[in-house]
Amino acid sequence: MSKREYVVCKVGEMQSGERRIIDCDGRSVGVFFVNGSYYALHNRCPHDAASLCMGPLTGTTEFTTGETFIYKDAGYVLRCGWHGWEFDIRNGQAYVDPKMKAKTFSVVVHDDQVKVQIG
Numbered sequence: 001m002s003k004r005e006y007v008v009c010k011v012g013e014m015q016s017g018e019r020r021i022i023d024c025d026g027r028s029v030g031v032f033f034v035n036g037s038y039y040a041l042h043n044r045c046p047h048d049a050a051s052l053c054m055g056p057l058t059g060t061t062e063f064t065t066g067e068t069f070i071y072k073d074a075g076y077v078l079r080c081g082w083h084g085w086e087f088d089i090r091n092g093q094a095y096v097d098p099k100m101k102a103k104t105f106s107v108v109v110h111d112d113q114v115k116v117q118i119g
């Protein structure tokens with residue numbers, strides 16, 4: 001099955017930490033540019049279908065041994081606006097449940113354009 005490509009922007013248009021929400025033939029996709037790389041996720045939370053990609057892009061807090069906490073993955077954690085579940089934009093993995101993932105898509109750069117691949 002061939003993949004369809006959807007233009008997001010021109011290379012250099014997005015600043016680090018910026019996002020774009022684009023329509024891919026009726027499927028809403030969030031595209032993020034963080035530390036020189038692009039990431040794309042379905043704008044639909046796997047928990048209860050909120051617009052996941054509208055949530056804040058942040059880091060997460062993890063409990064460690066010795067009763068301390070660390071703040072990690074700064075800039076790569078997408079927090080859903082409805083119930084606060086957190087997802088790693090690099091692979092869609094939910095932090096709360098190892099079996100839960102947000103749908104991700106490939107992002108490619110062709111001819112000075114950033115494109116999402118669907119299919």
Ligand code: FES
Nearest residue numbers: 045047048080083
């Ligand atoms: S709908 Fe996203 S955490 Fe519940």
